[in-house]
Amino acid sequence: MTAFPFELKASDGQARTGVLKTPRGDIPTPIFMPVGTAATVKALTLDMVRQSHAKIILGNTYHLMLRPTAERVKRLGGLHKFMGWDGPILTDSGGFQVMSLSQISKVTEDNVTFQSHIDGSRHILSPERSIEIQADLLGSDIVMQLDECVSYPADEARAQKALQLSARWGQRSKAAFGTRDTQALFGIQQGSTFEALRRESTDRLLEIGFDGYAIGGLAVGEGHEAMCDTLDYCAPILPWDRPRYLMGVGKPIDLVEAVARGVDMFDCVLPTRSGRHGQVWTWEGPINIKNARFAEDDSPLDPSSDCPASRDYSKAYLHHLMRSEEILGQVLLSWHNIAFFQALMIKIRAAIAAGEFAQFRSWFRETHLASKT
Numbered sequence: 001m002t003a004f005p006f007e008l009k010a011s012d013g014q015a016r017t018g019v020l021k022t023p024r025g026d027i028p029t030p031i032f033m034p035v036g037t038a039a040t041v042k043a044l045t046l047d048m049v050r051q052s053h054a055k056i057i058l059g060n061t062y063h064l065m066l067r068p069t070a071e072r073v074k075r076l077g078g079l080h081k082f083m084g085w086d087g088p089i090l091t092d093s094g095g096f097q098v099m100s101l102s103q104i105s106k107v108t109e110d111n112v113t114f115q116s117h118i119d120g121s122r123h124i125l126s127p128e129r130s131i132e133i134q135a136d137l138l139g140s141d142i143v144m145q146l147d148e149c150v151s152y153p154a155d156e157a158r159a160q161k162a163l164q165l166s167a168r169w170g171q172r173s174k175a176a177f178g179t180r181d182t183q184a185l186f187g188i189q190q191g192s193t194f195e196a197l198r199r200e201s202t203d204r205l206l207e208i209g210f211d212g213y214a215i216g217g218l219a220v221g222e223g224h225e226a227m228c229d230t231l232d233y234c235a236p237i238l239p240w241d242r243p244r245y246l247m248g249v250g251k252p253i254d255l256v257e258a259v260a261r262g263v264d265m266f267d268c269v270l271p272t273r274s275g276r277h278g279q280v281w282t283w284e285g286p287i288n289i290k291n292a293r294f295a296e297d298d299s300p301l302d303p304s305s306d307c308p309a310s311r312d313y314s315k316a317y318l319h320h321l322m323r324s325e326e327i328l329g330q331v332l333l334s335w336h337n338i339a340f341f342q343a344l345m346i347k348i349r350a351a352i353a354a355g356e357f358a359q360f361r362s363w364f365r366e367t368h369l370a371s372k373t
């Protein structure tokens with residue numbers, strides 16, 4: 001299996017910047033992937049997503065297999081054609097959403113059986129079925145193995161059983177994926193916050209061999225400090241010459257601190273979800289635009305941004321839209337937030353390339369964390 005070329009351009013401490021070359025386009029790293037759960041980045045047209053400088057989006061197998069079903073997406077030409085996105089798409093394997101969204105689910109050696117949170121219908125996800133959905137029916141560019149993510153806190157024995165099952169599922173995922181060179185398969189490291197288990201999981205993944213390696217089992221309630229303490233040892237032991245993808249992360253400060261520990265790829269619903277509720281991410285930290293102090297503030301969110309939502313509307317107008325529960329408010333704030341996350345990654349990449357990441361990191365902490373905007 002010839003993996004997608006991953007060319008590292010520069011590194012600065014553990015931080016690195018490079019390019020992951022895929023058939024549907026080059027992905028600069030470190031990269032943030034907006035989440036397109038049900039074949040849409042919620043509230044945004046794909047022109048807005050492109051204009052935000054996003055290069056790759058994430059699709060959720062769990063949601064799409066339930067509705068409209070992966071078979072229907074296939075009949076309609078696959079996920080790219082169905083939603084009109086011709087750039088790279090990464091799909092997750094569905095296991096995490098089963099555990100977090102479905103009321104009834106049962107994990108055995110062979111598979112996960114669960115009931116749809118939409119209509120209660122019964123479904124099965126096995127490593128083989130998840131690969132079929134992602135690679136053959138949805139046609140995604142980067143496919144994730146099926147894994148088992150334990151909740152936090154986990155006891156060590158339970159976490160070890162889950163990582164060992166995930167490793168066996170990783171082997172089966174790779175066997176089902178076969179040798180394809182137009183798509184990539186990533187393995188997922190587990191082990192909760194136990195260093196010995198993270199090493200055991202990594203050893204198992206390296207024996208199997210993947211195109212990229214995700215760090216699973218984090219952003220599950222452990223908090224920023226415990227996540228960073230775990231990344232201190234679990235990121236650098238993953239192969240330096242392949243992409244490292246931290247699943248489900250995160251807040252801007254999480255991205256900066258994870259890049260500092262060697263992570264290359266991220267995805268999180270935060271920018272779009274928080275935007276829909278009025279939370280706006282800025283260089284000076286998050287604000288809630290519904291706060292009365294913005295009612296007559298006619299300054300834009302970020303005059304230096306090239307995103308119309310950030311540059312061409314006053315905070316007062318956005319305040320009014322959100323207070324009036326106007327849909328346009330959710331659209332513009334979601335657009336601004338994903339553009340901000342992309343602007344953050346652009347600054348991070350430039351800082352690493354210039355050997356100035358340490359300076360950027362301390363500037364960001366002082367500016368973004370200190371001020372209570």
Ligand SMILES: CNc1nc2cc3nc[nH]c(=O)c3cc2[nH]1
Nearest residue numbers: 096149216217218219220247248
């Ligand atoms: C929002 N936090 C979060 N989203 C995740 C998705 C995941 N998928 C597969 N495997 C994981 O361990 C995993 C962990 C995650 N944490």
